[in-house]
Amino acid sequence: MNSSCCRTTHPFDSIIPLPMSQSAARCQRSQASQFFNLAGRPGVISFGGGLPTAEGFPVDAIRAAADWVLEKEAERALQYSASAGEPELREALARWEAQKGVPTKAENIIICSGSQQGLDLIGNLFLEPGAKFLIERPTYMGALEAFELRGPNYVTLPSDEFGLNPDMMGEECRGARLAYVMPTFQNPTGLTISAERRRKLAEKAREYDFWIFEDNPYGELYYDEEPPLSMRAFAPERTITLNTMSKVLSPGLRLGYFLAPKHVIDVMERLKFALDLHTSTFTQLLTARCLEKGLMENHLPEVRQIYKMHAEVMLEALEESMPKHSEIRWTKPRGGMFIWLTLPKSIDAVELLERCLEAPEPVAFFPGIAFYATEKESNTVRLSFVTVTPERIRTGIRTIAECLKSMLKA
Secondary structure, three states: OOHHHHOOOOHHHOOOOOOOOHHHHHOOOOHHHHHHHHHOOOOOEEOOOOOOOHHHOOHHHHHHHHHHHHHHOHHHHOOOOOOOOOHHHHHHHHHHHHHOOOOOOHHHEEEEOHHHHHHHHHHHHHOOOOOEEEEOOOOOHHHHHHHHOOOOEEEEOOEEOOEEOHHHOOHHHOOOOEEEEOOOOOOOOOOOOOHHHHHHHHHHHHHHOOEEEEEOOOOOOEOOOOOOOOHHHOOHHHEEEEEEOOOOOOHHHOOEEEEOOHHHHHHHHHHHHHHHOOOOHHHHHHHHHHHHOOHHHHHHHHHHHHHHHHHHHHHHHHHHHOOOOOOOEEOOOOEOOEEEEEOOOOOOHHHHHHHHHOOOOOEEOEEHHHHOOOOOOOOEEEEEOOOOOHHHHHHHHHHHHHHHHHHHHO
């Protein structure tokens, strides 16, 4: 008897062509997921992931809020909700934003399921294949992956050692629908642009008639001096700001929010309904309770000091260990989670990463090439310091420096 006739095949073993949409075809495997596979190896000191430190999670506050919600509002918390968000959360966020110097009402806010959904909503609102889209260089990798699904025509915005430089913006901006910017503690560079540059960016937006999409996940993570006001203070009529609770509460709760003119919020509410109906009611009420009990005022100062200490340790380690070379430099952030390291043009950061992973005390980081929409630069590195202990920061930077020295000698 032919044994092949008795062979059984599971229906999921069959592979037939998938008639994918253009958006799905553009969605390649994330460089971030490939990196995390490397960084997750046992014993690796990782400066790569943009994760907040678990040391800063307000576990007791979250537990108390969850207990209160389930005791007082269980039926409501476990039910469907409105697409724009729970009223008390929108009110609490409006009060917090207004205290920072920009007039805000609850009607100017819509809740979303984390920043990544916020990026997707913006893509749905503004982008389509070929749409002219202004973007920083470098910029947040996760935003590029979200926007790439729509196939926009990227036009990079000019920058210098101080960040985005509106003085250098010109006719290339004409016809663009939107500029995506992260003016405060930018990911990946850690840079913050001045109030004067924000004012000039607002002027350029009016001159060339484009909207400003301000991504602000790190704005509350300043170390000492508060950063300049949001772009909403400079161009309120054409700015959409995306904030998140991931860095101040917990990323696992997946809660973000937009601030925008009411007519924009109304359109986004319709899009939000089509995407996922609404963000978790339980998560919203839990967050509103945390805010009511003084989370921002009581908890944030502790988180800022943790991040400041880690940043200072890494900056000191870079100064002590990096080879002295005219092309080696790094940013010195005043808040946020990242330092941007620029290497000599002869150095490929991917090759440097490979060497660091094979070192006796292996280290991982994110090569900067992943943060460019166009004209990619291979000699840059993003270093994240907030989830690594001070001693391991020093050890990791020594490893990077030694591997870099060996490449410079080769």
